Structure formats: structure tokens, C-alpha cells
Amino acid sequence: MINQVAIIGAGLAGLSCAQTLRSAGISVEVFEEDRNVGGRLATICLGSDRFDPGAQYLLAQTDEFGRYLSEIAGLGYADTWAPRQWKPGPGKTVREPWIVGTPGMSSIARPIADGVRVSVGRRVQSLERREKGWHLWFADEASAGPFEAVAIAVPAAAALPLTERIDRLASPLQNVLMLPCWSLMVRLDQKKTSEHDVFTDVSEVVRWIARDNTKPGRDPRGEALVIHASSAWSLAAEQADPEDVAEELWSEVGEFLNLPPVRPSRMTAFLWRQGIVGRALGETHLYCPETQVGVAGDWCLGSFAEHAFTSGRHLGQAIAGALT
Template identity: 55%
Template sequence: MTRRAAVIGAGLAGLACARVLRRAGLYVEVFEQDRIIGGRMATTRLGLESFDHGSQYLTARSTQFKTYITELTSSGYAARWKPRSSTGEEGGGQMMPWYVGTPGMSSIVRPLAESVRIHAGHKVHTIVRSEKGWDVWMDDETSIGPFAAIAIAVPAPQAQLLLGRLDSLADPLSRVRMSPCWALMVKLEERTLPDQDVFSDMSEVVRWIARNSTKPGRNSRGECVLVHASPAWSRETEEADPEVVAEELWAEVSHVLALPPVRPSRMVAHLWRHGLVDSSLGESYLYSSEHRVGVAGDWCLGRLAEHAFDSGTSLGRAIVASLV
């Protein structure tokens, strides 16, 4: 009988882990509280326009992530992005090549989700061990199981709650620090921004501004702008009304870029409550071969998408090794 494994979290780390497990012959079920998969590899539609409101681009340093990026580009799921710098040069100032998903960042995780069962829109409340393995209990008091092993790939604070009394796994997560990040999606009917595609660290409020519509595979009329607020400002306004946040962020963008008076046709703010990693775990993953439960995420190694992929892949290998 094929062994079953559960992965909680359908972001890049969770799905990278799921692929390793599936390739090892396990039957894999992935649980995701959101309606769509990808985590911060996110693409959201506002009317006819799409916005990458989470991760803005990818870079690759490790051999295994470089290999995956090559797979994505060769199959049309990703492409090189060369935004214009202040000098007008395409790709100017890039220390490493930037890659984006096509036609949106959510395409980055699509190949990882093949051949695994995904329970989208299901928030996991707790995991319970029985004689036959682990059962996963949802908020609606339904359960699925038993599973031979469980991988938890959600932000560290949420992972701690799910781990409960598994102190050997839960306690180290206390040293992880994460910050919120407000994202603002803006649709303009005409090109309004200066002749530059990305702006970074513009003020104490604004950390990132990008002309989203310049990414490969995007088709839009007018201009689609994506803004990320600074961690400090996002913390101060974490509980604020999103509509108020949207107005304040756009006013700041208009000020720092000296834009002409213009009213966006659409404007929506979204809060990533655990959007940035301030202090990482310092280990690729944590796994208990005794309990057959492990944790993974970008926060294990740093704050990059590559860290999430490498962490999830490493946890998947550890789980497979423990089940042999």
C-alpha cells in the first residue's frame, strides 16, 4: 500500500517538498488555507489586469534552484525580466539575473503541484497522532488521515501553533522574527510613472515600486503599478483599514515620484502579515525522525524565494530517508 504524506502550506517551500515526496513514490496531500496556491508567489487579478503582489522576482544561487529555474524557462513558466534603471539601461544594476513567472508569478509553483492532491481553502487547526499515523484536522472539525509523515511549510508563528507540544521542533522557532508588508496594487489608465521600471527604498514609507506591466508575458492597457511598504511602516499600520492604507501609500508614491495629479481607476491594498524575514532560523529545515514531523520555509534560511525552495526540498529528502 502506498504511503501517504501531508504537506501543510502550498507556497514554494511546501510544494517543493511535495514534489520530492511524490517522486519518491508517496501519495501526497497538500493543505492550503487560501483559495489559491503559491503563497507569496502570488498573482491577483483586478478586473482584466493581473498583479504580482507578493514576490517580485527570483534570483538563483544554489545548483538545485538554478536547475529548477532552467526547467521553468524552457517550459515557458518563467522568463528573464530586465527592468529599465534610472539610466534607461535594461537590467541595469542587477548583480544576478532576475526571473519572473509568466504570465504571472503564480506560474513558478505550477509544475510543483503536478500529481499531488491539493485541498485549497482548508485551514488546518491541529495535527493529532494516532496508532496508525497522523491525522490532519481542519477548522470545520473534519479530518483527513492517517499520514506516515507531515511537513509544515507555513510562517514560523503559525508553524509553532501547529507543532503544539513537540517542543524539540517548536522551541527553536522562537528565534525567528518576521515582519508584515503592505502591498498596493494600482491601475492607471495612462502611463504616469517616470521613465524607469523599478524604484527601491524611496522613503521611510515606501520600500519598492514596480511597473508590473513591464514584466514578460503581461498584457495590459495603461499602467499597472505594484508598491511594497517598508517593514516599519507596515508594522505601525498593521491593523489599519486597507482602504485607508491604499490612499496613504498612493499619496506617498505620488510625492516621492513627483507624479502629476491622477486618480487611479483601481487601487487595492493587501497585507502580508508575515511577509518579510527579519531573523532566520539558521538551518535548512527541522525534522524529527521519531515523530515524522518537520518544518520548512524561507524563514529557515533567509528571506528569498530560493531559500523557500531549498528548505522545502531538503525537508522532503529528510522525510523520504526516514521512511525507507
């Protein structure tokens, strides 16, 4: 008998969970609210420019994730980026190798999405357990099922209403804190910034500036900048108009970089409502064997993509162990 598992969320956690289950011979189907897979490993094309509005780079702290990055680099999905970094303090210029997706960060998730049945644009609103298994109900009132088990790999706030009837999952989820992050994508037709490629902890408003066009495989002409606001500022401006956010962030960046008066040819602000993990769960995942439902995400362990990868793997192993 082939066991079938529904996975909600096609970010790195959901996809690594899917890969783990498929390796155990278990059939999976993934449902993703957005039109693309990868979650915050996102790449947006505006004209001829590629921007990574979410995760900017990857580091491997575990052998397992290191092997994965080496494997996809060998396949051409990733490369090394060693930007000139500015950090607060006198003479703080640092260069260290980071891993980035090629031609964009979304490529990081592409290899583990291959061969997986993913339905995009499907927002799961509720779960219902019937005699033959779990059924998923979508925003358009359609449904899918039955499934023997369900893996929920979305931000904690989105997972909470799906698990509200499973106290073993819902109660710990209430302790997770996720914070918003405004991301601004800017195109300058000519190079205007300093010799640095990355700026961190710029001010109370801006925490990150990156010249994405210096990443491997990008168009080096002009400037393609990604700016991340601080969590505190993003929280205060959570309901602000994106155009107003763009103007304020760009004004802050221009003042910090001492730029001459320049008007970007393109400027787009995007809010990651669950962009930063303020307080993690402290466990790799949660799984309820009585209901065969579990949750995973970077927020289980921290803020990095590796945390999502590890969390999804562990949830997949827990489900596989229960079903096989």
C-alpha cells in the first residue's frame, strides 16, 4: 500500500520534508499558497534585473546541509559570493564566502522540487479528519483528500489556525514570535554606491543593503539593490503604503551612502509579514502521532534557510517512521 501525505507549504522546509518522505517510498502532494515555490528563497525579475527580496545568502553549519549545497553547486544551481562587507566601526571591511543561488536564490529549492507534485496558488484554510483520513479545504471551497498524514510547513502564525484542534501542536506554536520585514528593490542605471557590496546594521531603520548585481551570474551594469528594514521599523510601518515605505527607505539609504541626488529607474517595496524569527520554538519540529499531523519551518530552530531544511527533514523522518 502506498501511503500518501499532504504537505502544506513549498518553502525549503516543505520541500525537504517531501524529499525525505519520497526517499522512504511515501507518496506526497504539496500545496502552496503562492505562485512560486521556495518561500523566502525568492527571486523576482523586474525588467532585466534579478532581485532576491528575501534570503540573501546561505551558510552551512551541518554536514547534511553542506552536502546539499555542494551537490546543487555541482549542478549549477548555486555558486560562491564573496562580497566586500561594511560593518559598523572603524575600518570594518570583511570578505567571507557565502553561497547564493544561480541565477537567483529561488534556484536553491529547485532541485528538491523536481519530481514532486506541487499545486501552486492553493491556500489551505482548514483541515478536516474523516473516517478515511485527512481532507484539506481551500479558499475557493474546493477540497483534496483523503491523506494519511499532513505536514504543515508554513510560518507559525499561518500554522496556528490549521492546528487549533490539536493542542499538542497549537499550544507550543503560540510561543513562537515572527516579525515583519520590509524589503525594497531598487534599480539604478549607473553605479552610484561605494566600493562595498553589502552593508549591515546601517541604522535603526535599515539593517541590510546589498548590491545584488554583484552576485554570480547577475548583470553587472548599473545597480540592483536590495534593502531590508529593521524589524522594529517594519513593525511600526506594517500598515504603511508600499510607495511611502519605498520613499522613506531610499531616503535613509541615500543619506547613509552619501549619494548625489538620484532617482531610481525602478523602486518596489514588498512586506514579508512573517519575515524574521523573533523567538524560535526551540525544537526541530512538532509531530502528533495520534493525529498524524506535524509542523516544520525555520522558526522551529532560528532564522536561517538551513533551519528550514533541517526542520523539514526531521518532520519527514518522523512521519515516515510512523507510516512505515
